[in-house]
Amino acid sequence: xxxxxxxxxxxxxxxxxxxxxxxxxxxxxxxxxxxxLVLHQTGxxxxxxxxxxxxxxxxxxxxxGDFSYYDHVLDxxxxxxxxxxxxxxxxKALTQQDYFALARxxxxxxxxxxxxxxxxxxxxxxxxxxxxxxFLINAHEFLSQIDEAIATGAKVKPNLLGPVSFLYLxxxxxxxxxxxxxxxxxxxxxxxxxxxLTYRGIExxxxxxxxxxxxxxxxxxxxxxxxxxxxxxxxxxxLLTTYFESVARYAPNITALPVDGIHIDLVRAPEQLGVWLxxxxxxxxxxxxxxxxxxxxxxxxxxxxxxxxxxxxxLADRLWIAPSCSLVHVPVTLTHEQNLDAEIKPWLAFSDxxxxxxxxxxxxxxxxxxxxxxxxxxxxxxxxxxxxxxxxHDKKVSERLSKINTISPERTSSFxxxxxxxxxxxxxxxxxxxxxxxxxxxxxxxxxxxxxRRSEISASDYQAIIQKNIRNAIEQQLQLDIDVLVxxxxxxxxxVEYFGEQLAGYTFSQNGWVQSYGSRCxxxxxxxxxxxxxxxxxxxxxRYAQSLxxxxxxxxxTGPVTMLQWSFVRDDQPRDQTAxxxxxxxxxxxxxxxxxxxxxxxxxxxxxREGLPLQAGKWADYLAWAVRAFKLSASVADDSxxxxxxxxxxxxxxILPSIANMDADVITIETSRSAMELLDGFGEFKYPNEIGPGxxxxxxxxxxxxxxxxxxxxxxxxxxxxxxxxxNPDCGLKTRGWPETIEALKNMVQTAKNLRLKL
Ligand code: GLN
Ligand code: ZN
Numbered sequence: 001x002x003x004x005x006x007x008x009x010x011x012x013x014x015x016x017x018x019x020x021x022x023x024x025x026x027x028x029x030x031x032x033x034x035x036x037l038v039l040h041q042t043g044x045x046x047x048x049x050x051x052x053x054x055x056x057x058x059x060x061x062x063x064x065g066d067f068s069y070y071d072h073v074l075d076x077x078x079x080x081x082x083x084x085x086x087x088x089x090x091x092k093a094l095t096q097q098d099y100f101a102l103a104r105x106x107x108x109x110x111x112x113x114x115x116x117x118x119x120x121x122x123x124x125x126x127x128x129x130x131x132x133x134x135f136l137i138n139a140h141e142f143l144s145q146i147d148e149a150i151a152t153g154a155k156v157k158p159n160l161l162g163p164v165s166f167l168y169l170x171x172x173x174x175x176x177x178x179x180x181x182x183x184x185x186x187x188x189x190x191x192x193x194x195x196x197l198t199y200r201g202i203e204x205x206x207x208x209x210x211x212x213x214x215x216x217x218x219x220x221x222x223x224x225x226x227x228x229x230x231x232x233x234x235x236x237x238x239l240l241t242t243y244f245e246s247v248a249r250y251a252p253n254i255t256a257l258p259v260d261g262i263h264i265d266l267v268r269a270p271e272q273l274g275v276w277l278x279x280x281x282x283x284x285x286x287x288x289x290x291x292x293x294x295x296x297x298x299x300x301x302x303x304x305x306x307x308x309x310x311x312x313x314x315l316a317d318r319l320w321i322a323p324s325c326s327l328v329h330v331p332v333t334l335t336h337e338q339n340l341d342a343e344i345k346p347w348l349a350f351s352d353x354x355x356x357x358x359x360x361x362x363x364x365x366x367x368x369x370x371x372x373x374x375x376x377x378x379x380x381x382x383x384x385x386x387x388x389x390x391x392x393h394d395k396k397v398s399e400r401l402s403k404i405n406t407i408s409p410e411r412t413s414s415f416x417x418x419x420x421x422x423x424x425x426x427x428x429x430x431x432x433x434x435x436x437x438x439x440x441x442x443x444x445x446x447x448x449x450x451x452x453r454r455s456e457i458s459a460s461d462y463q464a465i466i467q468k469n470i471r472n473a474i475e476q477q478l479q480l481d482i483d484v485l486v487x488x489x490x491x492x493x494x495x496v497e498y499f500g501e502q503l504a505g506y507t508f509s510q511n512g513w514v515q516s517y518g519s520r521c522x523x524x525x526x527x528x529x530x531x532x533x534x535x536x537x538x539x540x541x542x543r544y545a546q547s548l549x550x551x552x553x554x555x556x557x558t559g560p561v562t563m564l565q566w567s568f569v570r571d572d573q574p575r576d577q578t579a580x581x582x583x584x585x586x587x588x589x590x591x592x593x594x595x596x597x598x599x600x601x602x603x604x605x606x607x608x609r610e611g612l613p614l615q616a617g618k619w620a621d622y623l624a625w626a627v628r629a630f631k632l633s634a635s636v637a638d639d640s641x642x643x644x645x646x647x648x649x650x651x652x653x654x655i656l657p658s659i660a661n662m663d664a665d666v667i668t669i670e671t672s673r674s675a676m677e678l679l680d681g682f683g684e685f686k687y688p689n690e691i692g693p694g695x696x697x698x699x700x701x702x703x704x705x706x707x708x709x710x711x712x713x714x715x716x717x718x719x720x721x722x723x724x725x726x727x728n729p730d731c732g733l734k735t736r737g738w739p740e741t742i743e744a745l746k747n748m749v750q751t752a753k754n755l756r757l758k759l
Pocket of ligand 1: 437556604648732
């Protein structure tokens with residue numbers, strides 16, 4: 001006899017399409033090469049396909065309102081007419097152009113600020129609130145997508161960002177403005193929208209409150225009570241949705257809310273299940289997020305069922321099952337992967353495959369395991385094949401790792417002693433000039449690389465082209481009179497993929513794209529096994545570049561934390577173990593570079609800060625292993641080898657002790673957009689080593705003036721002594737063109753020369 005029907009659902013589906021259809025339509029629309037109609041047709045088709053997939057997988061609901069032409073938080077601002085007043089869109093029906101102006105800026109206004117969605121690589125457009133903010137429901141687009149979903153005949157669960165998280169994720173330009181003062185007015189509009197959904201026959205609404213995963217103070221916690229009391233009448237049932245962290249510590253606050261259920265992330269925080277089972281109000285549903293929405297590994301379905309079956313016994317039809325979070329954080333489908341290793345492919349599950357997994361779980365819970373015997377066996381086989389694979393486990397790596405405590409993460413001597421030796425060896429002027437690593441990736445370079453990949457040109461032809469670019473980069477830098485040169489990274493498609501391709505333990509998908517923001521997608525490499533370095537990765541280019549000049553040319557590496565952070569990582573061992581393996585691989589490269597006579601080696605760690613856990617209580621542990629990994633990669637350097645690191649987009653003040661503890665001889669950071677304010681923290685902290693605060697923003701083609709850069713450096717000199725300061729741009733120059741790069745660097749070198757005369 002069938003048991004109660006288990007309810008399966010998802011929290012959101014990728015909107016970019018199997019082959020990035022949305023990206024290509026958006027970009028052609030922006031270039032005026034295709035019409036608004038085509039854009040909307042593409043959107044409509046993508047939604048239809050996504051819903052069909054969900055129906056085919058037997059989900060109880062299809063997810064609606066999760067689609068967006070750019071970003072769902074932007075859509076949410078539009079939904080409540082809460083777009084920044086500076087655009088002057090108030091009271092106006094927004095055109096498609098207006099919408100994109102908010103996201104990308106227009107002739108008069110810069111775009112809304114963009115920032116990372118929690119600890120993901122998805123970027124949302126930060127809502128701007130102020131005393132002038134007024135909310136007015138503007139639901140035409142939202143409701144038309146809901147109606148479109150209803151028209152499929154399926155049961156529809158609309159997706160809404162909750163009022164408290166919406167305010168929390170926004171920011172205010174006005175000083176001292178309390179965003180929570182907007183809550184009553186905002187909730188009044190939510191109430192109108194929810195009434196409208198009731199009227200449409202919607203039974204459940206998914207209301208996302210991911211801010212509950214963060215450290216909230218009392219004021220914000222109280223806001224939940226206030227907000228949900230204001231929207232309690234004449235509305236569909238609400239599934240309060242949380243993800244990325246445990247929300248168990250707020251259980252007393254949450255269970256007091258007038259909602260009808262909660263979704264919890266049991267992949268990131270499985271330990272919270274017990275708490276929720278104990279306190280779940282008797283009329284609530286519990287949506288168990290058991291399939292990883294942040295990673296690409298196939299689920300161990302037998303294992304998951306072991307967790308779910310007792311829960312189902314207790315909750316019966318009040319148990320729902322789902323991925324841990326929206327699937328926008330994973331690629332769409334494995335269907336088009338032709339080149340993935342045959343052994344590895346069955347270990348993976350992208351969004352479409354995760355829908356199938358949900359389906360199997362749902363069948364097993366409803367009709368018993370027997371009914372899906374074959375699917376469960378296939379899952380177990382894949383799990384077993386992965387667990388036992390000789391491709392995953394490498395004895396040499398585990399042996400080396402077991403002895404890792406014998407490798408000191410510290411350099412031989414203190415910074416002061418190293419600095420003396422390095423100054424003798426390098427003989428640099430005061431305020432040395434340098435760049436961050438990459439020079440323009442011209443269409444020529446890219447075309448040659450694709451030709452090489454398609455075997456249209458030979459390896460030696462390709463190498464000759466790379467050498468020509470290195471030669472050109474060195475010549476340009478010598479002509480500019482830069483003190484510490486770089487080879488320009490012409491051979492690198494991407495700072496992680498380039499190394500991943502040369503390391504054991506990495507594999508790559510063809511179509512595993514994930515939306516980063518708007519039309520921008522990334523394809524993170526996949527770390528599936530023990531990582532080690534079979535052969536030197538950068539030595540040849542470094543040696544060649546150094547052979548062209550007597551000035552030092554920096555060796556250029558990506559650090560272990562960034563390699564980890566920007567890949568899909570193993571879930572069969574803790575992240576810190578993978579970081580240590582990466583650290584040893586990079587360490588080997590540092591060693592080889594210095595043996596090849598390279599005197600300065602830069603180990604980039606732009607992703608160090610974004611790896612910080614969402615809850616501050618977990619920071620210390622993360623920082624300890626992340627910093628150790630970096631140091632292990634660097635500590636093989638002789639005292640006279642100068643280690644640089646680089647970080648961008650970062651707020652540093654709260655992690656300065658850790659950055660200092662990394663003990664890089666030189667750190668280059670992005671500062672120009674904050675007019676060097678960022679440096680104050682370094683000054684107050686008495687940061688001991690050398691710093692290169694970026695003197696110009698490489699994100700724009702604008703050529704900065706000598707005066708502007710001098711002013712910035714003078715500000716820097718007030719905080720950091722001249723003998724510990726470098727002069728460099730904010731970040732690498734790969735997205736720039738050569739002419740503007742030369743002009744900007746000319747001015748940068750002049751800045752350093754002017755200042756040297758004044759000192
Ligand atoms: N060395 C890299 C470059 O110059 C650093 C890029 C980064 O920090 N994101 O491109
Ligand atoms: Zn950078």
